[in-house]
Amino acid sequence: MTKKTVAVIGAGVMGCDLALDLSGHGYPVILKDLTPDILTRAEKTIRRNYKFFTLMKKGIFSSGVEDLLARVTFVTDYKGFDRVDMVIENITEDLDSKAKVYRELGAVCRDNVIYGVNTSCLSITRVASFLPRPENVIGLHFLNPVPLKPLVEVIRGWHTSEKTLEEAKTFLKNLGKTWVEARDFPGFATNRVLMLTINECAWVVQDGVAEARDVDRIFKEGFGHRMGPLATADLIGLDTVLRSLRVLQESYGDPKYRPCPLLVKLVDAGCLGKKSGRGFFCYEGS
Numbered sequence: 001m002t003k004k005t006v007a008v009i010g011a012g013v014m015g016c017d018l019a020l021d022l023s024g025h026g027y028p029v030i031l032k033d034l035t036p037d038i039l040t041r042a043e044k045t046i047r048r049n050y051k052f053f054t055l056m057k058k059g060i061f062s063s064g065v066e067d068l069l070a071r072v073t074f075v076t077d078y079k080g081f082d083r084v085d086m087v088i089e090n091i092t093e094d095l096d097s098k099a100k101v102y103r104e105l106g107a108v109c110r111d112n113v114i115y116g117v118n119t120s121c122l123s124i125t126r127v128a129s130f131l132p133r134p135e136n137v138i139g140l141h142f143l144n145p146v147p148l149k150p151l152v153e154v155i156r157g158w159h160t161s162e163k164t165l166e167e168a169k170t171f172l173k174n175l176g177k178t179w180v181e182a183r184d185f186p187g188f189a190t191n192r193v194l195m196l197t198i199n200e201c202a203w204v205v206q207d208g209v210a211e212a213r214d215v216d217r218i219f220k221e222g223f224g225h226r227m228g229p230l231a232t233a234d235l236i237g238l239d240t241v242l243r244s245l246r247v248l249q250e251s252y253g254d255p256k257y258r259p260c261p262l263l264v265k266l267v268d269a270g271c272l273g274k275k276s277g278r279g280f281f282c283y284e285g286s
């Protein structure tokens with residue numbers, strides 16, 4: 001069966017892995033970001049991650065990386081968007097940037113396109129308000145790293161139609177994913193808890209209660225988690241964690257989400273986690 005083309009917007013941490021997972025499942029992908037340099041970097045990331053995921057899980061991809069990349073078209077404009085059936089948007093966690101992109105999408109995409117919003121914390125209803133057909137918008141919160149994580153958090157916005165929900169579920173099934181449905185409240189179920197946990201761990205490190213390595217050991221060796229919260233934060237990207245906490249703080253008006261100053265300092269210093277080579281832990285040379 002010929003798979004329909006999926007447009008992926010944002011070729012960062014999530015966009016690259018989504019493009020890889022989608023092309024690995026036979027979908028033609030249009031991957032869009034702002035500049036050719038970012039796209040060149042994205043292609044390198046896809047190649048590197050293909051190797052990494054293959055090492056982690058033998059047979060995860062049915063064909064070689066060249067075959068997969070042959071299904072991915074890299075663009076900085078909206079070329080080809082008039083024939084896609086599905087858009088998955090993964091740009092920076094910033095409402096104004098997302099608003100601009102969705103207004104542009106509304107002008108170039110067909111009326112029946114489904115929009116999957118891959119946001120950590122932003123309201124799906126709010127994002128949908130930037131499009132002429134909010135009923136076609138649904139939250140598809142993929143987890144990181146996408147090819148290794150079967151679960152997706154699915155969020156219906158105020159206007160999301162039954163048809164959009166059903167089509168999104170069929171799409172996820174074809175991608176080998178399972179899902180949990182959550183209601184449209186900032187951070188949904190996952191990040192309302194996870195971001196708070198990460199932030200509190202950062203306070204624990206800042207206050208000198210325990211070192212980052214030991215905080216994560218407690219969760220791994222003590223609680224049986226596969227990964228500690230601070231390594232998870234590094235994997236997500238500390239800039240994305242900080243943006244998410246600010247969305248939660250503003251949305252709920254609750255000081256419990258106020259970002260820990262150590263987290264702010266790390267982001268100011270350019271220590272964004274795995275993607276920059278350093279965060280709570282060091283990845284240089286890895």
Ligand code: NAD
Nearest residue numbers: 010011012013014033034090091092093118119120144236
């Ligand atoms: P990232 O910073 O790694 O990548 C974002 C990309 O979007 C960058 O390459 C940037 O150049 C691009 N971008 C920004 N504005 C754009 C525009 N107008 N048009 C096209 N591209 C644009 O971020 P990420 O970690 O991939 O996160 C992307 C989204 O996914 C965010 O909303 C985030 O909250 C969400 N998310 C992240 C994770 C995670 O673990 N990192 C998990 C689930 C969801």
